[in-house]
Amino acid sequence: MRGGALRAFVVKELQHIVRDRQTLTVLLLMPLVQVLLFGNALRNDVRDIRIAVVDPSPSAVTQRLRDAFVATRRFHIVADARAMDQVEPLFRRGEADVALVIDPAFTEQLGRGEPARVLLVTDASDPNTGSTMEAYALAVLGDYERTLRGGSAPGIAVQTRMRFNPTLESVNLFIPGLIALVLTLVSALMTAISLSREKERGTLEILLVSPLRPWQIIVGKVVPYIALGLANAATTLAVAWVVFHVPFRGSAALLLAESLLYTLASLALGVLIAANASSQRAAMLGALVVTMLPNTLLSGMIFPIASMPAPLRLVTNVVPARWFIVIARGIMLKGVGLEHLWVETLVLVGMTALLLVAAVRRFHARIA
Amino acid sequence: MSEPAIVAEGLTRRFGDFVAVDALTFEVARGEVFGFLGANGAGKTTAIRMLTGLLAPSAGHATVAGHDVGRDPEGVRRRIGYMSQRFSLYEDLTVRENVELYGGIYGLSDAEIRDRGGALLESLGLTPWARTLVGAIPLGRKQKLAFSVALIHRPAIVFLDEPTGGVDPITRRQFWEMIYETAARGTTVFVTTHYMDEAEYCDRISIMVDGRMAALGTPAELKRAHGVASVDDVFVRLARAG
Numbered sequence: 001m002r003g004g005a006l007r008a009f010v011v012k013e014l015q016h017i018v019r020d021r022q023t024l025t026v027l028l029l030m031p032l033v034q035v036l037l038f039g040n041a042l043r044n045d046v047r048d049i050r051i052a053v054v055d056p057s058p059s060a061v062t063q064r065l066r067d068a069f070v071a072t073r074r075f076h077i078v079a080d081a082r083a084m085d086q087v088e089p090l091f092r093r094g095e096a097d098v099a100l101v102i103d104p105a106f107t108e109q110l111g112r113g114e115p116a117r118v119l120l121v122t123d124a125s126d127p128n129t130g131s132t133m134e135a136y137a138l139a140v141l142g143d144y145e146r147t148l149r150g151g152s153a154p155g156i157a158v159q160t161r162m163r164f165n166p167t168l169e170s171v172n173l174f175i176p177g178l179i180a181l182v183l184t185l186v187s188a189l190m191t192a193i194s195l196s197r198e199k200e201r202g203t204l205e206i207l208l209v210s211p212l213r214p215w216q217i218i219v220g221k222v223v224p225y226i227a228l229g230l231a232n233a234a235t236t237l238a239v240a241w242v243v244f245h246v247p248f249r250g251s252a253a254l255l256l257a258e259s260l261l262y263t264l265a266s267l268a269l270g271v272l273i274a275a276n277a278s279s280q281r282a283a284m285l286g287a288l289v290v291t292m293l294p295n296t297l298l299s300g301m302i303f304p305i306a307s308m309p310a311p312l313r314l315v316t317n318v319v320p321a322r323w324f325i326v327i328a329r330g331i332m333l334k335g336v337g338l339e340h341l342w343v344e345t346l347v348l349v350g351m352t353a354l355l356l357v358a359a360v361r362r363f364h365a366r367i368a
Numbered sequence: 369m370s371e372p373a374i375v376a377e378g379l380t381r382r383f384g385d386f387v388a389v390d391a392l393t394f395e396v397a398r399g400e401v402f403g404f405l406g407a408n409g410a411g412k413t414t415a416i417r418m419l420t421g422l423l424a425p426s427a428g429h430a431t432v433a434g435h436d437v438g439r440d441p442e443g444v445r446r447r448i449g450y451m452s453q454r455f456s457l458y459e460d461l462t463v464r465e466n467v468e469l470y471g472g473i474y475g476l477s478d479a480e481i482r483d484r485g486g487a488l489l490e491s492l493g494l495t496p497w498a499r500t501l502v503g504a505i506p507l508g509r510k511q512k513l514a515f516s517v518a519l520i521h522r523p524a525i526v527f528l529d530e531p532t533g534g535v536d537p538i539t540r541r542q543f544w545e546m547i548y549e550t551a552a553r554g555t556t557v558f559v560t561t562h563y564m565d566e567a568e569y570c571d572r573i574s575i576m577v578d579g580r581m582a583a584l585g586t587p588a589e590l591k592r593a594h595g596v597a598s599v600d601d602v603f604v605r606l607a608r609a610g
Contacts, residue, residue: 008472012461019460019501202452209420209450209527210473211442 005212009220016194017224027190027228031182031236035175036243049133052079052087052096056104065102065118068144074136087121091163097123098137110148115157124162134160175240176328177301179233180321183259184266184295186229187222189287191270195221196283199274214364222267229263230256249335255328258341261348262324266291268355269320275362294319301325323347371434373398373525373556374419378428381414388414390579391428396572398524401547401557403567406576407607412560413529415576419558420527421445433524446474449518453530456514459503463494466502467517474521481520488516508539515546525556532563544569564600573599575606582606 124130277283299321421441435443471481
């Protein structure tokens with residue numbers, strides 16, 4: 001009998017979701033749009049790259065290299081210097097994005113048929129733009145290399161250096177954060193809205209005087225959104241992979257399991273918010289503030305945690321997304337397994353348990 | 369006579385220093401239509417929440433359909449039906465889906481839901497509307513459907529919280545016919561209303577003033593006791609005095 005009641009309730013929730021075509025469409029397309037939007041925003045940001053050229057011994061050869069950058073139109077030379085220390089102030093004042101440092105022996109190295117050395121320094125204080133700018137500069141250098149005597153020569157040896165954020169791997173860092181964001185949005189926000197809607201319309205009362213137990217109401221609310229959230233995570237991954245060629249090196253099953261865990265935490269948060277909110281609108285705002293802001297700003301998704309001030313760094317520890325992002329990055333980009341991620345996973349398990357207990361209790365307390 | 373449907377003895381609920389419901393003592397017989405009246409804020413809602421097992425009493429106790437509301441609220445909830453002034457059905461589900469939902473929640477088997485649901489829609493003339501979203505059918509029909517749905521598990525007692533709010537007079541009359549039919553089949557009807565003409569239709573009425581039961585009896589008894597012509601006058605006298 002109990003099973004039947006829960007089943008009937010879950011069916012009802014599914015019907016609500018399917019009936020509300022608009023919201024469903026938004027929910028299903030959101031990850032797609034977000035990935036495309038964020039992905040492209042990264043590219044559009046770097047139309048006009050300010051480059052400083054450090055050429056200690058100019059020659060016709062190095063002049064051609066300089067011209068290769070000018071010819072792309074994407075680069076805009078802001079300084080021609082003889083030594084790196086002349087460029088330093090430009091970086092510090094934010095007047096240059098990239099420095100191309102040509103080895104003093106560049107021309108001779110090429111002439112001798114040795115790899116000619118070039119150092120590329122990129123301002124990566126905004127890590128995403130940084131890596132994109134670097135990629136463009138590398139592309140120009142690659143083109144230049146190919147023009148050198150039909151490519152038979154050893155060409156040039158490029159060394160790259162990121163300033164301010166040297167450990168940066170790539171824009172790929174961003175996708176795991178996006179998965180976290182999408183999962184949180186769907187789970188926490190939608191649960192909070194759908195539960196507070198029942199409260200507002202008075203239908204919750206009807207459910208409460210029925211033999212359904214509070215935990216059944218919560219489970220019934222939550223189950224459909226777990227499915228929806230995971231579908232969204234899959235879309236995000238697919239788009240990231242197909243359109244932006246983000247690598248996926250680790251176990252899909254593990255990522256799925258971790259996503260499920262993270263979704264549960266978000267759902268519990270949603271229930272908690274709904275239990276405290278007096279109206280649908282309050283629940284929506286509450287969910288946005290409690291989930292979106294920490295998720296984007298304090299999770300390491302956009303701003304590296306290592307570069308935050310110490311008090312803020314401490315605060316990030318209570319943001320579930322922070323832990324999930326480490327896990328997702330580990331699985332996707334490094335291909336590591338649970339043996340390296342068990343600490344983060346345990347933290348997430350702990351948070352989820354805590355949130356679930358709090359949610360059920362709070363829900364109980366508010367209705368009694 | 370068999371055991372009463374509702375027995376309340378000294379039923380009390382305090383919120384801090386405020387006594388919302390103060391020592392209610394009354395009985396409701398099986399198959400009775402019991403009108404539960406009172407001005408807004410008189411403690412009706414709190415009393416109903418206790419009787420439906422949503423709120424634990426601070427003192428005293430009550431038995432509903434043989435189950436103690438404080439000790440066995442689950443047992444109470446399985447034996448009662450409930451329909452509120454605010455709309456009880458889901459507007460974005462179809463008529464049939466709503467019926468299936470409530471049948472399922474109250475533990476009916478699929479076969480029972482099919483049989484009783486079919487009969488229910490038939491008797492309300494809603495069979496052609498089965499696949500229509502509830503939001504799209506007229507209010508009067510919705511309220512009748514909500515009432516029938518609240519009875520789908522054949523509860524011993526049905527609580528109706530201002531069931532006829534905003535409904536036209538003809539539908540109201542039809543609604544009360546449904547209430548009488550239900551009572552005639554042995555189901556106790558516990559109904560709140562602000563319409564005093566409806567109060568006259570009840571077997572017995574109680575009037576709550578400031579958390580206490582200021583009057584209890586048949587409409588005729590109360591009118592006689594206060595020497596007035598209508599329940600409306602009784603109500604106004606008591607509410608003013610309070």
